[in-house]
Amino acid sequence: MNTKNTGEEILPHAPASFWIESTKLETFPTLDKDIDVEVAIIGGGITGISTAFNLVKEGFKVAVFEASSVLNGTTGHTTAKITAQHGLIYDELISHFGEESAKQYFEANENARRFIEECINLHGIECGYGKEDAYVYASSKDHVKDLKKEADAYERLGIDGGFTEEIPLSINAVGAVVMKNQAQFHPLQYLSKLIDFIKENGGVIYEQSVATQMENGNPAVVHFRNGVKVKAKYVVSASHFPFHDGRGYFARLFPKRSYVLAVKTDKPFPGGMYINAEKPTRSIRSVTINGNEALLISGDGHKTGQGEPEIKHYEALEKFAVENFGAKEIIYRWSAQDLVTPDKVPYIGRISEGNDNVFVATGYKKWGMSTSILASLLITDLIIGKDNRYTDLFSPSRFVTDPSIKKVVKENINVAANLISGKFDRPDKELKDIKEGEGAVVTIKGGRAGAFKTEAGQLFVVDTTCTHMGCEINWNSGDRTWDCPCHGSRFSYEGEVIEGPAQRPLKRIDPDSIDYTTS
The missing domain is CATH 2.102.10.10 (Rieske [2Fe-2S] iron-sulphur domain)
Structure with a gap:
């Protein structure tokens, strides 16, 4: 997988994720007969596995159905920052949703980070978990105003952090907003232990089992590509893009790709997690590979299937890594895809009004490590009938006029343009x-x-x-x-x-x- 720097490009030939390559995961059977369960979870990523883990603890009979292999999708291709700092988001949330909702957004994501930490401590999970301060930095003075507005939002919401003129990282930065005590980890090492717990406590997992449609009802009936059916009291769509699209989600979710390099460098890393305020995005964190410190350099996002040849995005990250960190070797490269909602807040909860037994979690905007956990906690509360103060904020049935209407119209014009141009x-x-x-x-x-x-x-x-x-x-x-x-x-x-x-x-x-x- 390693490719040495010989003065020419140093990209590994084929993409591969370090998280996947460094984790030995069990394989599971394909569903080949009709079954009945209490909870059917469609999707074997971090959302599905975490939700199954929570519901098994509550005594539910749970089955997880994955279309390919568990943890092999977006979860296996993340940068694995566990943070409530999702770029410059809080000033915007206050503007569009109000101060109370913005505070709830922070609390829900911070609670998710704490849940992961408590779970690691309780079950003795070795997964490279470490506390880090998170920074959004700017390389241009044009963005300092935005950083200070975000810092003001932190102060209004009681977030530990604020504006700083300097960051620990030796990189061109004229200022940053810092959020204290965030975290990073190895996601598959963490989730593999949750899988063990699910199996040991009566949960079952199926791979290569593609859910294609669902009949509403109690029980609901999920149909699979090979003709088998699953009856379930509750159904959770945790499949990245909802497998059951009765609400027209394809028109309200916009796919974005981003790219990751695992870089070997001789420069010492001062700690912290970083992302820039400008475009194209540059995200930086450390990672231990084969006992040695390396960096994950990621970003260069774009709408899926559009723009310049995708290899150019890897090459842009390579150039950044060489110029700023003296990259000597790129050990891995991979890419990820996530979905964005019009108002940038995920859809988590009941799939629609009146559908009390079908749930969805999607639209994480590339911040799925915290958001997926809050989704699993929220959906678990909804299933067990426990009040959750974040239900309305993340409800898939919401529609915030500003900025949702403009975003939906713009994106669907883009879809129509690509549909027509492709035919000619x-x-x-x-x-x-x-x-x-x-x-x-x-x-x-x-x-x-x-x-x-x-x-x-x-x-x-x-x-x-x-x-x-x-x-x-x-x-x-x-x-x-x-x-x-x-x-x-x-x-x-x-x-x-x-x-x-x-x-x-x-x-x-x-x-x-x-x-x-x-x-």
Whole structure:
């Protein structure tokens, strides 16, 4: 996985997550028969596993269903900061929601961090958990005003922190806002112990089990791709993009990708977790890899399937790492995807009014380590009938006029533009132009197709029409995937679904037998 710096680019060839590579996880069976449970949790990431952990403790019969492998999605590709400092958010929350709601947002995320810490101490979990101060810094004086406004919001909300002109990190910064006593950890080492607890206390987990639709009722009935059904008193959609989209979530969630490098450097790290106020985003934290300190450099986010070739984002982070930290070696690289709501507050709670037994958690805006835990605690309280003071703030049924309307309109105009433009796009490349290790949209017999050729020369060709709503997918050169620019569905180069909302794979094409002129 390691690639030495020889004066040229030092990116590892293939993306891989350190968290996943360094954790041995058990595999679980595929659901192959109809079953009845009290709680069916769709999604085996940090939200699903944490919710199962909480409900098993309450004595519920719980089953978790994961479409691929547990902890292999966004959870396995995070930067793993456990913090209530979600960029410059609190001044904006006060403006849009009011001071009390902004305070609740902070408290809910801070309670989540404390829950993780208490769980680690109670169960003796070794997962590299450590307290760190978190900083949002600015490299340009143009953003100092924003930092000071955020610091004022901290003071109004009683948050421990404030404005500082200097940060411990040796990097160009003209000021920062600090939030004290936040944390970082190894998420999969933590969650693997929760999985053990779930199994030991009667919970069950299924992998390669794709939920496709649900019948409302009590019990609700969840249908799976292989034809089996699960009846459940309660259903929790913790699948990143909600598998049951009866509320039109695809139009109210906007997918964003970001990128991570694990960097080996000779410079000592002073501690702390950092993210800049400017664009493109640059996020920095330390991590221990094979007993040695390294840095995670992340950011360069963009809307999924849109913008410049994805490999350029890795290269931009590489340049930043070399210039600011003297990076000698990039040990790992990976990317992650998350969903953003119009008002930047997650959807957590009952999926709709009157649907008292179906719950959803999504829209974490790349801050899923704290938000997922607060989601698991909130949903657990709703299921056991315990009052939770954060229910209204995170309710999926809310609609805050400012800024939701403008954001929804803007994003759906963007979706429509990509849907239309993709249908008229006819690329210049043909199959004969595809080299080993390369993927691209190509023209075959006058039609649009997607092609990838492995280093061994094996050719994979797919129909580029997304199976969700018919947008035309684009090639992701950084991760070797096909990404949809409309709603963020992602597919492997063979056409298999990696991330929803799409549920069906892309159609595989034999270029010698398909006549595009009649399609």
